[in-house]
Amino acid sequence: MTPLAGYLLVAALVFAIGLAGALTRRNAILVLIGIELMLNAANLNLIAFWRFGPHPEALTGVMFAVFSIAVAAAEAAVGLGLVISIYRHVRTADLDKMNRMKG
Amino acid sequence: MIPAVPMVAAGVIALLKQPRRRAAAALAIGSLAFSLLVALAAFGHVLGGWASGHAVRESVNFTWVEFGSATVDLGWVLDPLSAVMMVMVTFVGLLIFIYSTGYMAHDENFTRFFCFLSLFAGAMLGVVIANSLLLLFMCWELVGLTSYLLIGFWFQKPSAAAAAKKAFLTTRVGDVFFLLGIVWLFAQTGTLLFYNNGAGSMEPLALGGLLAAPAALGLSAASAIALLIFAGAAGKSGQLPLHVWLPDAMEGPTPVSALIHAATMVAAGVYLVARVYPLMQAGMPTGGTTTALTVVTWVGASTAVFAALIAVAQNDIKRILAYSTVSQLGYMMAGLGLGGVAVGMFHLITHAFFKALLFMGAGSVIHGCHEEQDIRHMGGLWKKMPVTFATYAAGMLALAGFVPFAGFWSKDAILESAQGWKLSQGPFFMLVFGALLTAFYMTRQVSYVFFGAYRGHGHAHESPRVMTSPLAILAFFAVTLGFLGTPAWPWFRSFLSDRPARFELAGFSEPGILALMLTSTGVVVAGLLLGWWLYGNKSPRADEPDALEKAMPPVWRALRDRLYVDELYGATVIAFYAWFARVADWLDRRVWGGIVSLVTGFFGLWAKFNRFLDTYWVDGAFDKGCEELSSGGGLVARVQSGRVQTYLRLLALAVVVLAAILIWSSHP
Numbered sequence: 001m002t003p004l005a006g007y008l009l010v011a012a013l014v015f016a017i018g019l020a021g022a023l024t025r026r027n028a029i030l031v032l033i034g035i036e037l038m039l040n041a042a043n044l045n046l047i048a049f050w051r052f053g054p055h056p057e058a059l060t061g062v063m064f065a066v067f068s069i070a071v072a073a074a075e076a077a078v079g080l081g082l083v084i085s086i087y088r089h090v091r092t093a094d095l096d097k098m099n100r101m102k103g
Numbered sequence: 104m105i106p107a108v109p110m111v112a113a114g115v116i117a118l119l120k121q122p123r124r125r126a127a128a129a130l131a132i133g134s135l136a137f138s139l140l141v142a143l144a145a146f147g148h149v150l151g152g153w154a155s156g157h158a159v160r161e162s163v164n165f166t167w168v169e170f171g172s173a174t175v176d177l178g179w180v181l182d183p184l185s186a187v188m189m190v191m192v193t194f195v196g197l198l199i200f201i202y203s204t205g206y207m208a209h210d211e212n213f214t215r216f217f218c219f220l221s222l223f224a225g226a227m228l229g230v231v232i233a234n235s236l237l238l239l240f241m242c243w244e245l246v247g248l249t250s251y252l253l254i255g256f257w258f259q260k261p262s263a264a265a266a267a268k269k270a271f272l273t274t275r276v277g278d279v280f281f282l283l284g285i286v287w288l289f290a291q292t293g294t295l296l297f298y299n300n301g302a303g304s305m306e307p308l309a310l311g312g313l314l315a316a317p318a319a320l321g322l323s324a325a326s327a328i329a330l331l332i333f334a335g336a337a338g339k340s341g342q343l344p345l346h347v348w349l350p351d352a353m354e355g356p357t358p359v360s361a362l363i364h365a366a367t368m369v370a371a372g373v374y375l376v377a378r379v380y381p382l383m384q385a386g387m388p389t390g391g392t393t394t395a396l397t398v399v400t401w402v403g404a405s406t407a408v409f410a411a412l413i414a415v416a417q418n419d420i421k422r423i424l425a426y427s428t429v430s431q432l433g434y435m436m437a438g439l440g441l442g443g444v445a446v447g448m449f450h451l452i453t454h455a456f457f458k459a460l461l462f463m464g465a466g467s468v469i470h471g472c473h474e475e476q477d478i479r480h481m482g483g484l485w486k487k488m489p490v491t492f493a494t495y496a497a498g499m500l501a502l503a504g505f506v507p508f509a510g511f512w513s514k515d516a517i518l519e520s521a522q523g524w525k526l527s528q529g530p531f532f533m534l535v536f537g538a539l540l541t542a543f544y545m546t547r548q549v550s551y552v553f554f555g556a557y558r559g560h561g562h563a564h565e566s567p568r569v570m571t572s573p574l575a576i577l578a579f580f581a582v583t584l585g586f587l588g589t590p591a592w593p594w595f596r597s598f599l600s601d602r603p604a605r606f607e608l609a610g611f612s613e614p615g616i617l618a619l620m621l622t623s624t625g626v627v628v629a630g631l632l633l634g635w636w637l638y639g640n641k642s643p644r645a646d647e648p649d650a651l652e653k654a655m656p657p658v659w660r661a662l663r664d665r666l667y668v669d670e671l672y673g674a675t676v677i678a679f680y681a682w683f684a685r686v687a688d689w690l691d692r693r694v695w696g697g698i699v700s701l702v703t704g705f706f707g708l709w710a711k712f713n714r715f716l717d718t719y720w721v722d723g724a725f726d727k728g729c730e731e732l733s734s735g736g737g738l739v740a741r742v743q744s745g746r747v748q749t750y751l752r753l754l755a756l757a758v759v760v761l762a763a764i765l766i767w768s769s770h771p
Contacts, residue, residue, distance in 0.1 A: 016105060019755055022748075022751055023751050023752045024748070025748075029747065031747070095747055095748055096746060096748075098745065098746070098747070099744050099745030099746045101745045
């Protein structure tokens with residue numbers, strides 16, 4: 001069996017990539033992708049700790065992860081909706097150009 | 104009844120401000136006629152009381168001001184003295200009012216004249232009936248005010264305005280002393296009422312207290328207060344040092360001169376002395392006299408002679424009469440000092456009649472000679488103005504004291520008292536000399552005016568009836584009034600001092616009386632003859648020097664220039680005052696002004712300093728702060744970059760830091 005540390009390391013790696021992407025990409029969609037990556041990395045963490053935790057047969061870990069995926073999906077939808085609505089306004093998806101806080 | 108007398112006359116004034124001449128005159132004359140009727144009724148009442156044996160002295164008093172336990176009361180009194188004065192004032196005043204309608208007919212300020220006349224009448228009556236020294240003083244000041252208004256009636260003439268001011272200021276000097284006397288009296292006795300059922304200031308209780316209280320120079324408070332009050336009377340009645348305003352007051356219209364400066368206002372001073380006579384008399388040893396009365400006598404006698412001397416050399420018809428008035432006022436004061444209230448007051452009453460007559464006659468002459476006042480430009484008027492001449496002659500003989508006219512009896516009463524004065528015979532001789540001078544200057548005046556050839560311009564004409572009838576009435580009284588005071592029937596004296604009067608010819612044979620009468624008649628005749636010899640029926644031309652002037656030029660010049668009293672005042676008092684005014688002005692501008700400028704300068708500097716501080720410190724600090732704030736705000740605003748990724752980076756950083764802290768805090 002792969003040790004817990006392995007899963008955690010992968011999850012951490014994915015999280016770091018996601019964070020780096022969310023923080024540094026210019027395109028808004030890519031920032032959303034980075035956020036999705038972070039969320040998935042967190043899911044990985046959840047599953048890992050479930051499997052190696054005290055009650056691996058219970059469904060708590062899976063439930064938690066399913067919830068998280070659902071929430072991530074919803075949040076992605078909302079985020080895309082926001083990006084589309086902003087795109088309609090400023091005609092660009094470049095985040096650096098979206099610094100006007102005036103409505 | 105008593106209070107209504109002056110109030111009616113004074114109440115007319117408020118209504119008199121209209122351009123309707125006849126209404127004004129009618130109101131004034133009507134009100135004074137009414138006052139006369141009331142005064143006669145009051146007089147009758149007093150007369151009845153006297154005749155039936157119990158004296159009338161009724162008073163009505165009321166409290167005016169109360170402070171603490173002290174009160175200031177006012178009131179009015181009806182007794183023989185005030186009754187007699189009231190009748191005289193209203194009667195003579197009424198005649199003068201009637202006369203004025205004729206005299207002032209051409210004047211455009213007719214209504215204003217009658218307004219002032221009525222105000223004066225009201226004030227004078229107030230003086231007469233006052234029972235309180237304070238009420239008397241208030242009406243006294245009002246009389247002074249109306250005198251100022253009336254003397255300066257033709258105020259466009261600078262000499263008239265100056266004369267009015269002089270009159271007011273000179274009497275003011277006297278009034279200051281008067282006020283001091285009033286205040287002292289009040290402080291000493293606690294009341295200013297004259298008669299108050301035993302508590303008044305003229306009643307024995309108060310007088311005793313006043314005698315006991317000492318003042319300066321060995322005088323008692325009574326004498327000192329009496330002298331102060333006399334100073335006020337001296338100002339108003341033109342006694343020696345304060346007489347300078349009276350001749351100048353002739354700038355006013357002749358009815359004013361007749362009313363105010365012959366018959367009534369100047370008599371107010373004499374009346375005042377008569378009113379406070381118990382005070383003047385307080386502590387009089389039998390057969391002697393008090394300090395106050397001595398002063399009164401000497402001042403009066405000196406004034407009599409001084410003014411008579413000046414009158415000899417005057418050329419203005421009214422000025423001669425003015426100095427004559429001053430002289431006669433001296434007689435009255437001397438009479439009061441020498442013989443008592445009755446003697447002085449009798450002369451006052453008779454003088455009022457014949458002096459008013461003389462002034463009105465002079466006014467008639469002036470009117471008839473077309474406003475000419477210099478006697479050197481008159482003459483021969485006995486043919487052209489017969490009524491005026493006849494009445495004037497009656498008045499002149501009465502003034503000179505020719506038997507049996509009124510002035511003879513009253514002047515003789517004074518001379519009799521003077522002869523009997525224990526202190527000195529000085530006043531007696533002075534008064535006799537004054538009588539000689541009186542006869543002399545009056546003859547001179549009458550000769551110049553009525554006899555000889557007419558030296559004036561144009562035609563002289565007799566005056567209208569409205570002016571000559573009062574003259575006739577007054578002439579009648581000038582002749583007959585004296586009989587109220589003959590030694591044989593001393594009605595006047597008895598009336599005033601509340602003794603019964605009997606007619607007895609034996610009065611004439613009292614020791615010295617007949618001799619005195621002969622002496623005074625002789626003196627008068629001597630004066631008349633001297634005047635006639637020098638002036639009668641000659642008609643010197645206007646530019647020729649006077650007969651006396653030819654004889655004694657330096658004496659004449661000195662007399663004509665009024666013995667330089669005005670010049671003396673000008674050199675001393677007025678010069679001092681002008682100097683003082685200059686000093687005060689210098690002080691005001693340099694010293695006080697300097698201080699004020701210093702203070703304002705200081706404040707200005709302080710203000711500038713504050714502004715400096717304000718600009719550089721406060722504002723500067725504030726502005727710096729604001730700048731910092733705005734730049735800080737600018738800095739902080741940069742956080743609001745609107746760039747989502749910046750926010751995310753910060754967020755990630757914060758999470759890392761938080762995690763680090765959590766991890767390291769759980770691993771100590």
